[in-house]
Amino acid sequence: MLLQLKDICFERENRKILDNINLDIDLGKFVAITGPNGSGKSTLAKIIMGIEKPDSGKVILNGKDITKLPIDERAKLGISFAFQQPVKFKGITIYDLLKMAAQKQITKKEACETLSKVGLCAKEYVDREVNGSLSGGELKRIEIATVALRGAKLTIFDEPEAGIDLWSFNNLIQVFENMSEIIKGTTIIISHQERILNIADEVILMKAGKIQEIGTSKQILEKTIGNTTCCKINNALK
Amino acid sequence: MEEKINKIDKELLGEISNLENIPKGAYNIRKNGKGIERKVTENINIVTKTDKPGIDIYVKENTKFEFIHIPVIITESGLKDLVYNDFHIGKNANVIIVAGCGIHNDHHKDSEHDGIHRFYLEEGAKVRYIEKHYGEGSGDGKRILNPVTEVYLKAGSSLEMESSQIKGVDSTIRETKGELEENTNFVVSEKIMTHGKQFAKTIFDVQLNGENASTHVTSRSVATEDSEQFFVSKIYGNNKCFAHSECDAIIKDNAKVTATPEITANNVEANLIHEAAIGKIAGEQLIKLMTLGLSEKEAEEEIIKGFLR
Ligand SMILES: Nc1ncnc2c1ncn2[C@@H]1O[C@H](COP(=O)(O)OP(=O)(O)O)[C@@H](O)[C@H]1O
Ligand SMILES: [Mg+2]
Numbered sequence: 001m002l003l004q005l006k007d008i009c010f011e012r013e014n015r016k017i018l019d020n021i022n023l024d025i026d027l028g029k030f031v032a033i034t035g036p037n038g039s040g041k042s043t044l045a046k047i048i049m050g051i052e053k054p055d056s057g058k059v060i061l062n063g064k065d066i067t068k069l070p071i072d073e074r075a076k077l078g079i080s081f082a083f084q085q086p087v088k089f090k091g092i093t094i095y096d097l098l099k100m101a102a103q104k105q106i107t108k109k110e111a112c113e114t115l116s117k118v119g120l121c122a123k124e125y126v127d128r129e130v131n132g133s134l135s136g137g138e139l140k141r142i143e144i145a146t147v148a149l150r151g152a153k154l155t156i157f158d159e160p161e162a163g164i165d166l167w168s169f170n171n172l173i174q175v176f177e178n179m180s181e182i183i184k185g186t187t188i189i190i191s192h193q194e195r196i197l198n199i200a201d202e203v204i205l206m207k208a209g210k211i212q213e214i215g216t217s218k219q220i221l222e223k224t225i226g227n228t229t230c231c232k233i234n235n236a237l238k
Numbered sequence: 239m240e241e242k243i244n245k246i247d248k249e250l251l252g253e254i255s256n257l258e259n260i261p262k263g264a265y266n267i268r269k270n271g272k273g274i275e276r277k278v279t280e281n282i283n284i285v286t287k288t289d290k291p292g293i294d295i296y297v298k299e300n301t302k303f304e305f306i307h308i309p310v311i312i313t314e315s316g317l318k319d320l321v322y323n324d325f326h327i328g329k330n331a332n333v334i335i336v337a338g339c340g341i342h343n344d345h346h347k348d349s350e351h352d353g354i355h356r357f358y359l360e361e362g363a364k365v366r367y368i369e370k371h372y373g374e375g376s377g378d379g380k381r382i383l384n385p386v387t388e389v390y391l392k393a394g395s396s397l398e399m400e401s402s403q404i405k406g407v408d409s410t411i412r413e414t415k416g417e418l419e420e421n422t423n424f425v426v427s428e429k430i431m432t433h434g435k436q437f438a439k440t441i442f443d444v445q446l447n448g449e450n451a452s453t454h455v456t457s458r459s460v461a462t463e464d465s466e467q468f469f470v471s472k473i474y475g476n477n478k479c480f481a482h483s484e485c486d487a488i489i490k491d492n493a494k495v496t497a498t499p500e501i502t503a504n505n506v507e508a509n510l511i512h513e514a515a516i517g518k519i520a521g522e523q524l525i526k527l528m529t530l531g532l533s534e535k536e537a538e539e540e541i542i543k544g545f546l547r
Pocket of ligand 2: 041042043159
């Protein structure tokens with residue numbers, strides 16, 4: 001067992017944002033989390049990374065209780081997190097960020113290779129600043145590249161498809177379909193996209209801070225909406 | 239030759255001009271108030287002023303891509319050095335000027351360097367001016383730098399100025415003035431970081447007099463601990479012209495930063511923009527770098543390093 005969440009509760013402003021979450025994730029699995037907006041998916045991911053601390057409950061990685069560990073120590077233990085909204089900087093270039101992610105000296109050529117894998121024409125990008133001059137889709141890809149370079153044991157993606165236009169999305173799906181090439185280890189991916197859910201080993205459905213259901217993508221999609229049109233998931237669950 | 243360049247001098251020169259060795263091109267090295275080394279070239283002449291301390295630098299017209307280094311170092315505690323350097327850049331010349339001042343003060347008397355730099359660019363001349371300020375030493379004597387830069391641009395000329403003061407200067411008042419004729423461009427980028435009880439004030443005063451004159455002033459600063467910074471920028475659009483000034487500051491601890499932008503349009507065709515932002519390091523930036531395995535301190539250092547690049 002790579003990751004165990006035990007009785008995780010997180011309450012803010014008298015609202016139970018996460019209500020007693022229990023979850024085990026096996027080594028090497030590709031797990032998707034889906035569910036309506038506001039159901040607590042991002043909060044759960046942040047609790048695993050240590051960006052938020054649960055009010056009660058435990059986070060266990062490889063049998064070790066990491067509930068109280070800060071973000072950077074969890075990162076060093078092998079957890080990696082791609083933000084739903086990538087962070088922008090001033091003056092830090094894509095190459096700088098990739099070097100930090102790799103935690104070692106990498107050449108521009110290696111950085112470019114990683115960028116190519118997420119579908120960015122590398123030469124044009126590597127020296128650009130990670131700032132508002134990049135489009136949402138570009139920032140998302142860079143976010144995915146930083147995470148990919150870390151080669152972590154456990155990688156969490158928060159809605160990698162969000163903010164990416166349909167055309168780019170098709171490319172991005174390929175990136176995830178070839179995920180094993182980029183990321184070795186266990187993957188948790190928060191997504192609303194049927195094509196992403198379809199490549200997952202298991203799909204976790206969240207609703208109102210609780211885990212409603214765990215199953216294959218087919219089971220989850222059929223149970224919740226009776227058909228498998230991805231875009232309808234949200235509406236149907238609301 | 240008692241004034242030979244010693245180890246401390248070399249290190250200071252390295253900090254302000256990345257010069258490990260004697261530079262290429264023309265140069266004039268000033269130490270503790272006196273010129274100690276000089277070289278002129280076929281196109282660049284350097285002449286000591288007779289009426290006041292300082293030098294005149296003459297660049298012949300059409301000089302292409304030559305370097306001029308005029309570093310100043312102060313290692314004597316209690317010295318107050320005032321110097322006037324005038325640059326006369328001939329028509330269509332294109333040169334890179336590297337100036338800077340390093341102060342090493344191990345004692346308790348204040349050391350001060352006030353450099354007055356004036357640039358007279360003839361038609362079509364192009365200058366890149368790089369200036370670095372640096373202070374070090376174990377003494378409690380202050381390291382003070384008050385540079386004045388005046389830039390006079392004739393038609394079609396341009397000057398790009400990069401100044402930085404990252405470490406060790408206790409007090410600085412920097413004044414930069416520009417008078418621009420038609421089709422000129424004056425670009426200034428300034429980087430400042432203050433610590434302890436340091437004080438830094440920068441004042442820009444740019445007059446856009448000619449048609450299609452333009453200026454772009456960028457200030458990036460980091461104020462930490464109990465330091466204080468003031469940024470004043472006054473830009474006057476007196477013709478059809480363009481100006482963009484931006485002040486972007488990160489504050490930490492008990493530091494204070496004041497930004498006072500002032501843009502005045504005296505002509506209906508003047509297009510003047512000012513942006514100012516002051517704030518602490520964004521929490522999400524720290525978090526992102528920490529998810530990559532950097533400690534909070536390392537993350538902060540990387541963010542500041544990038545910001546001041
Ligand atoms: N620190 C917080 N304080 C108050 N409300 C929060 C906090 N964190 C999350 N929430 C709320 O919790 C709910 C779940 O948020 P989130 O985990 O982002 O949902 P999802 O990612 O599933 O869309 C939202 O309504 C959000 O506004
Ligand atoms: Mg979310």
